[in-house]
Amino acid sequence: MSVDGLPVWFDSTWYCQQYPDVAAAGVDPYDHYMHHGVKEGRLPCPLKALEWDGALWQQTDDAAECVQALHHLLEHANPLEASFAGFALGRWYAWKQEWTEASRVLACRPMDDTCLPNHSGPALLEIEADTRSGAFSLAWRKIAQLRAQVPDYKDTFLAVSNLLQATAEQSAGVAGHVQATLQAQRLAWLNNVWLAAGLVPVALRNRQQPLSIDNLDSVRTHRNDAGGPVQRQCSIESATKSATVSGRVPLVSVIVPVFNAGDGVLTALRSLAAQTLRRRFAGALEVIVVDDASTDNTVAVAEAFAAQTPGFRLLRQPENLGAYAARNRGLAEAKGECITVHDSDDWSHPQKLEIQWRGLQQHPEWVACNSYWVRCTSDLVFTSWRMEQGWIYRNTSSLMFRRKVFETLGYWDRVRVEADTEYHYRIQAAFGPQSLGEVLPGVPLAFGRVVPTALTMQSSTHLVTQFSGVRADYRKASEAWHRAASAPEDLYLPETPINRPFWAPVVIIA
Known part of the structure; x- marks a missing residue:
């Protein structure tokens, strides 16, 4: 403890400057941090480890220099610096697939209630590193500890499966x-x-x-x-009996864009055919498969499935125009009061669509809602390309929106990546943050297949470019367009606009 009775790692002056709402409220900054700030994700002091972690992912400094600095901070006297440095290093080594080193640095982190980040992500990452490096006994022991500390943390169940x-x-x-x-x-x-x-x-x-x-x-x-x-x-x-809302039969349109997806599209279509919404209400589901000029057996698989499954149909693009152009083709054809998308190689839990549709019925203030998912390999090994609070997170692609959203905002941007995220924030800009809901946070209602050849895994468009690169540049430009709008109608995007409403990197323009 310092001379004023506060922990050496807490900086009252910095905390009030960083969070002026605390200073304005006139409350004791340390009491605020302990009772509220920790849960809200606020920091108690400036952290060099956080700065180096940001520089590492944003590529503003040499990676080797950033890693070396974080290794020095791993031995820092301030437990917050040391704990965050260990997490930052573990996450970086995991990204590099250096699992033994990831396990080693994570094990060096100080472990107490003040450590950062203050969530279960570091513990889950350490379990994954131990599992992948063959330290099974350590992994079992840490799983038991995490289950005891956070019994409702569903990611731990997946870690056991792994x-x-x-x-x-x-x-x-x-x-x-x-x-x-x-x-x-x-x-x-x-x-x-x-x-x-x-x-x-x-x-x-x-x-x-x-x-x-x-x-x-x-x-x-x-x-x-x-x-x-x-x-x-x-x-x-x-389970579906409680889904009935005033006896009315809904119509939900599901758009499935496909391109050379013959190896996985049958799984996606089967999971949609098994939806409880469809079983409960005859004719409640319209599934529109849009083929983007595939050269494999995708069309044959989709045609055969649609021929024997009511409510399923196939549309074919004349040439390969990209996933979002395919989505837009389906959107133009959709007749549902609610509309959503399903990726061609993913799997959905039988109740996913029902739960999201029910969420919209129960929350009239929502114009759209998302569910959660987890990424995995084909043999169901769960992971995340970059650990945050866990493997399970909000599925942007699961966005289910009311027809009035389409009528007001139009179509997805015709780019190769990030249009999901842009549409999500376009809705928020047009209708307000309260208009977007989430159902069953922390419970995965879909499995997203990790495919090395997917756009999210390609170097020029990899998810890492959200920190520095084409994704980050695109997000900044789209957010500026959203901010400039004076009315929701200003954010309407036609299916094939003559001119782009905002700049986008050439490499991602479809």
Whole structure:
């Protein structure tokens, strides 16, 4: 403690200067930080580690220099500097796939209630690093600690599934029944995520095949794959019974843009066909698949599926025009009172669309809402390209909006990346922050398949460019357009505008 009785890491003067609302309220700055600031994500003092972390990702300084500075701060006497430096280094090494080094620096972080960042992301990242570097015993111990500290943190359930998968891979030569048991345990942990939220579990489509994103199906039994009763079991019928709103049959349009998606589109379409909204209300779902001039078997797969599934249809672009042009084609054809999008290689939980539609019915002040998701490999190993508070986060692509949004704001921008995010913030600029809602935060209602060839993984448009590069430049330009609007109608974007309403990097213009 310092001479004035405050911790050495708390700077009262800086805190009041940084957060003038605290000074204006006339409250004790340290009391405010401990009772409110920590939960609100405020800092108690300036942090060099935070500055170096920003420079590292924004590429304003040499990466080696930033990493060296963070290593020095890892030994700093201020536990806040040291703890954040450890997290920053661990996150960087994870991004570089240097998992052993990530595990080492994360283990060096000071551990107490004052450490930063003040959320579960560092602990989850350390578990992932231990798992990927083969330190299974350490990973199990840290999972137990995290579950005890934050019982409702759903990411921990996914971490258990990952660790079981890693164990199965290491034990590839053991008896088949052992592998089957590990697989059943993985599925049970995934289902616990949804059961804890009162949602239906899922099952394997084919019990003879391993657990994967392509082998998931809506459950129709009341027992789990391990043979025992599932906790808080609920059938699809009982779960959807409460969805009825004044007996009216809704119509939700789902746009599925596809390009050379033959390997994953069937999984996406099956998950849409299994939606409880569709089963509860006949004719409630309109699924519009828009092929962007694929050269593989995508069209054949989509045509065959649509031919035997009511409410599904296929549109074909005359040439390859990009994902957002394909979305816009579907948007022009959509007839639903609510409209959303589904990526061609993702999987959605059976209740996803119902929950979002119900959210809009229960919140008339919302014009749109999002659900949450998690990214994973095809064999359901969960991860995130850059750790924040966890693997589960808001799914911008899940945006479900009322028809009046389309009528007011028009179409997605015809660029190759970031148009999802731009449309989200365009809605916020036009209708206000209170107009955008979220359903079941922290509960993943979709799995986003990690594909190395996807736009989000390509170097020039990778998600890292949101800090410095084409994504960051595009966001700044789009935000300036939003701010300049004096009325919602000023933000209307036609399907094929003659002139762009704001500048965009040439590399992402479709």
